[in-house]
Amino acid sequence: MRALKVGGAVRDALLGRPIHERDWVVLGETPETMEAQGYRPVGREFPVFLHPLTGEEYALARTERKTARGHQGFEFFASPEITLEEDLIRRDLTINAMAQDEQGVLVDPYGGLADLHGRWLRHVSPAFQEDPLRVLRVARFAAELAPFGFRIAPETEALMAAMAASGELASLSSERRWRELTRAVAAPGPARFFASLQRCGALAPCFPFLAEAPEAGAILAGLAVPLPLRGALLWAEAARRQGVDDRSLLAALKAQGAPKRVIQLAQALVRASVVFSAKGRTADALLAAVLALGAQRQGAELEREQYAQLATALLAWAHGVCSELTAGLGALLDAAPALLRELDASAALQSLPPSERGPALAAARRRVLQGWLDAHPLEEGA
Numbered sequence: 001m002r003a004l005k006v007g008g009a010v011r012d013a014l015l016g017r018p019i020h021e022r023d024w025v026v027l028g029e030t031p032e033t034m035e036a037q038g039y040r041p042v043g044r045e046f047p048v049f050l051h052p053l054t055g056e057e058y059a060l061a062r063t064e065r066k067t068a069r070g071h072q073g074f075e076f077f078a079s080p081e082i083t084l085e086e087d088l089i090r091r092d093l094t095i096n097a098m099a100q101d102e103q104g105v106l107v108d109p110y111g112g113l114a115d116l117h118g119r120w121l122r123h124v125s126p127a128f129q130e131d132p133l134r135v136l137r138v139a140r141f142a143a144e145l146a147p148f149g150f151r152i153a154p155e156t157e158a159l160m161a162a163m164a165a166s167g168e169l170a171s172l173s174s175e176r177r178w179r180e181l182t183r184a185v186a187a188p189g190p191a192r193f194f195a196s197l198q199r200c201g202a203l204a205p206c207f208p209f210l211a212e213a214p215e216a217g218a219i220l221a222g223l224a225v226p227l228p229l230r231g232a233l234l235w236a237e238a239a240r241r242q243g244v245d246d247r248s249l250l251a252a253l254k255a256q257g258a259p260k261r262v263i264q265l266a267q268a269l270v271r272a273s274v275v276f277s278a279k280g281r282t283a284d285a286l287l288a289a290v291l292a293l294g295a296q297r298q299g300a301e302l303e304r305e306q307y308a309q310l311a312t313a314l315l316a317w318a319h320g321v322c323s324e325l326t327a328g329l330g331a332l333l334d335a336a337p338a339l340l341r342e343l344d345a346s347a348a349l350q351s352l353p354p355s356e357r358g359p360a361l362a363a364a365r366r367r368v369l370q371g372w373l374d375a376h377p378l379e380e381g382a
Contacts, residue, residue, distance in 0.1 A: 001037065002027045003058060004084065004099040004107065011095050014116055015148060024051075024058045025087055025099060028080045031060070046076040061087040085109045089125050092134045093141065093156075097124045115153075121145075122153035132168040135160045136180040136206065139196035146189025152196060160200040169205045174257030177206050185230045191217040209252035210234070213241035219320050229313045231258075232265035237317065239270050246270040265310065268292045272314050275329060276322050281378055283370035286332065287362075289314075290369075295336040296344065307337065328378035335376075339368050 009022040026034070031047045039049035039058060047060040062078040063086050084099060084107060091097040098112040106113065115122050121141055128134055138160060142152060152160070163169065184193035194210065194217040197203035204211035216238040220230055235258075239249040246267040253263045271292035274280040280289070290296075293310040297303045311333040319326050343349070343364055352360055 001029055001033075002101075004101045006088070006099045007091070007096050010098045010100050010106070011112075011116065013100075014098075014113070015145075022056050024056060025061050025084065026058050027061050027082075027084060029060060030080060031078075034058070034060070047078050062090075063087070064090050090127060091124055092128060092131075092137060094120075094122050094124050119148060119150045120153045121150050121156060123156045123159060126159075128156070129159050129163050132163055132172055133176060133180075135163050135169060135197070135200065135202050136172070136177065139193045139202070140180050140184045140187065142196045143184045143187035143189045143191075143193040146187065146192045157196075157200055160196075160202065164200050164202040164205060167205075169202055172206065178257055178259075181207065182227070182231060185217075185220065185234055186227050190220045190230075190234070191215075193217065207256065209249075209256065210238050213238040216241055219317065223313075223316050225313050225316060226309065228259075228261055229265055229309055231262050232269055233313055233317055235262070235266040236269040236273065239266075240273055240276070240321070265313075268294070268310055269314060269317065272310070273317070273321075275325065275378075276318065281373075283366045283373055286373065286378075287365050287369050290333065290336040290340070293333070295333075296340045298337045298341055304337075325378055328376060331376055332372065332378065335372060336369075339372060340365060343368050 003024045003026050005022055006025045007023050009019050012019050026049075031041065034047070034049045035041060038052035040052065041047065041049050042057075043049070043059070046062050049058045050056070051058055060078040061082040061084060062076050063082055064077070065075045088097040088099060088107075088109060094110045094112040094115045096112070097108075097110045099107040101107070110124050111122075121138055123134075123138075138152060138156065142150060181193075184190050187193065194203060194214050197206065198211070198214045203214060210216060216234055219237040220234060223230065223233070225233065235249060235253060239246070239252075249266060249270055250263060253266060258266075269292075272289040274285045275289045279285065293314065294303060294307045298307065315326060315330050315333065318329055344361065346364075349357060349361055349364060
């Protein structure tokens with residue numbers, strides 16, 4: 001059996017990036033001979049097998065033919081006669097169309113190594129335009145490989161624009177769009193993802209709410225916050241730039257098929273972002289902000305962790321939007337849970353009838369925060 005390492009593992013090794021998984025292409029075999037050698041079949045649409053010892057994926061060399069619209073409208077053909085060059089030409093980018101045998105010899109029939117050295121994201125063949133998902137994938141590669149300075153080749157960007165204009169991006173499921181967006185948000189250069197899609201006209205068809213604020217991705221630059229919060233911050237910043245409230249954001253996220261967790265985090269951040277405006281420097285606004293983040297819910301460890309994460313995200317966001325608030329806001333977010341916890345547990349409030357307790361608690365919280373605000377001005381020099 002002849003097996004060659006292929007795709008991202010070859011590319012990343014040449015770039016010196018960490019390799020998280022390795023894929024292999026197999027020549028000259030059939031499903032029956034693979035199973036006879038102990039490989040376990042897992043592919044539903046084409047023959048893919050798991051190595052009996054390593055668990056790595058081994059796919060039989062194959063070709064494909066477009067049969068319908070969309071990224072799933074393909075018919076695949078696998079046989080022992082298919083050559084490595086025939087398999088590699090169906091791949092998206094030249095830097096992903098290189099293979100390496102077990103002796104380390106590189107097979108590069110389509111100029112992938114030259115494009116890797118030149119930092120070009122270039123399509124392998126005109127068949128690129130048959131799969132609309134590749135528009136999002138190329139933009140995502142631009143985000144992932146941003147530290148290396150990769151650019152989309154002009155002819156590839158022209159194809160992406162033609163694909164966007166064709167309307168075929170509408171065939172992409174919300175799940176596939178969200179998956180590519182999530183990976184781009186986690187990448188070192190997420191703004192490159194949105195800029196690439198904006199240039200070729202694909203941002204509005206795929207992410208209409210974000211297309212209204214295409215520069216929102218810049219807020220993620222250098223932010224060291226966990227992935228769900230990075231996504232939530234992106235959408236919250238897009239809402240801030242458009243001047244819309246958390247209800248409009250909720251509708252947009254639901255239409256996009258966003259996970260419930262991201263929706264909750266994004267809405268909390270939008271409610272708390274009232275502090276970014278001049279009218280948000282009041283006790284009422286500050287109370288709304290810390291309550292939106294969950295300062296009053298500190299009973300369980302999970303609640304404390306979520307508040308800490310949201311507070312960190314809000315501070316990072318504030319640093320990019322109104323840096324003069326960062327120090328004062330950080331002190332408030334640190335102090336708020338203890339202030340509210342002590343107040344909520346007071347005997348005087350707990351002794352009130354339930355019908356009176358809520359309004360009294362809200363008034364007491366405002367007084368406590370106003371007292372804190374009087375002693376600790378939010379803005380530096382205030």
